[in-house]
Amino acid sequence: MTLIETTALTKRYPAGVVALSDLTLAVQPGIVALVGANGAGKSTFIKIILGLLPATSGTVRVLGLDPAAEPDRVRSRVGYMPEHDCLPPEQSAAELVTHLARISGLPRTAARERASETLRHVGLYEERYRQIGGYSTGMKQRVKLAQAMVHDPDLLLLDEPTNGLDPAGRDAMLDLIHRIGTEFGISIVVCSHLLGEIERICTSLIAIDGGKLLRADTVAAMTTDRDVLLVEVDEGADTLVAALAERGVAARRDGHTVLVPAGADESTYDVILDAVVAAGLPLHRLDRQRRRLSELFTNNQAPEIKGSVLHV
Ligand SMILES: Nc1ncnc2c1ncn2[C@@H]1O[C@H](COP(=O)(O)OP(=O)(O)OP(=O)(O)O)[C@@H](O)[C@H]1O
Secondary structure (H helix, E strand, C coil), X not given: CCXXXXXXXXXXXXXXXXXXXXXXXXXXXXXXXXXXXCCCCHHHHHHHHCCCCCCCEEEEEECCECCCXXXXXXXXXXXXXXXXXXXXCCCEHHHHHHHHHHHXXXXXXXXXXXXXXXXXXXXXXXXXXXEXXXXXXXXHHHHHHHHHHCCCCCEEEEECCCCCCCHHXXXXXXXXXXXXXXXXXXXXXXXXCCHHHHHHHCCEEEEEECXXXXXXXXXXXXXXXXXXEXXXXXXXXXXXXXXXXXXXXXXXXXXXXXXXXXXXXXXXXXXXXXXXXXXXXXXXXXXXXXXXXXXXXXXXXXXXXXXXXXXX
C-alpha cells in the first residue's frame, strides 16, 4: 500500500505564507527521507499528515486514510517523534510510555508490558525506572522514539532524530532506526538535513524547497551515475585505457580506477571484461560510479522532476 499520497497539496497560512505549493507525490513503504532547508515546509507537511493542520487545497491520503476527516484513525496507525525536547522531567520512561500506551487503548497490564518491550527495543530497558530529567540527550531521543512506537504503528514520522547527539550517539540512533525499518517492518519517514545520514539508512528521498517538490526518487537511483562505469585495477590503469581505446571505447584514468562512459545497453561491460583479460590485469571492481547525495544538492544542479506524479 502507498504510505502517503498527495495531489496538488497546498498550504497557505493566514498571514499569506505559502508553506506547501502544489505538492504531488506518492511515497512507497521503506525508510524515506524528507529533506529541505529551514522553512522548506517539512513541519507543515508532517502536521497535515497527522491531521493537526488542514490543507488549503489538494488531497492527502496516509495509509489510504484522509487525515483531515479521520485524524484518530490516522494517529492510531502513525507514530510521531517530535524534534524538540517535550518530555516530562519528573516521570520515568516506563511511566510515560505506559501512559501513552494506555491512551492508545491498551489495558493497564498490557500497556505496562508493551512499554517495557518497546523500551527494550530502543535500548532503555535497564534505565526505564529512572526520571527522564536525569537522562542524557541520547536517552531522551530514545524515549521520544519509544513513545512513538508503543502503539505498534505502521508508519513512524521522525523529526530530526539525531538532533543534539554526539557522533557515537548518532551512529547508535541511525542503527536503531535502520533496524526498526528493516526488522520490524515499520515504514519510516525521517526529516533530516544531514545527507550523509540519509544515504546510510534511507531507501528513498523526497526533497522539498520553498514548499515545492525538488526531487523524489530512490537513494540508489540518485547516487548511481548511470553514465559512468568505474573499473578498479591495482596496476596497469594506463594499459587498460589503451586496451579500451583499441576497442573503440574512450576511457580515462583516475588513480587506480578507469572511468568508462557507459552505453545505453550492457555491451560496455563485455568490452571492459574483454580488455581486462587481454591486458592480463587483476580486476578488483567493476561498477556504476556512485555519487554522494551531497553532490546532488550542493552543486546547484537543476532539480530533476520526473513528470507531475512522483513515485518514490
Ligand atoms: N503558523 C504559521 N503561520 C505562518 N507561517 C508559518 C507558520 N508555520 C510555518 N510558517 C511558515 O511556513 C514556511 C514553512 O515552515 P515549516 O515550519 O513547515 O518549514 P520546515 O521545513 O519544517 O522548517 P524547519 O526545518 O525550520 O523546521 C516557513 O516560511 C514558515 O515561516
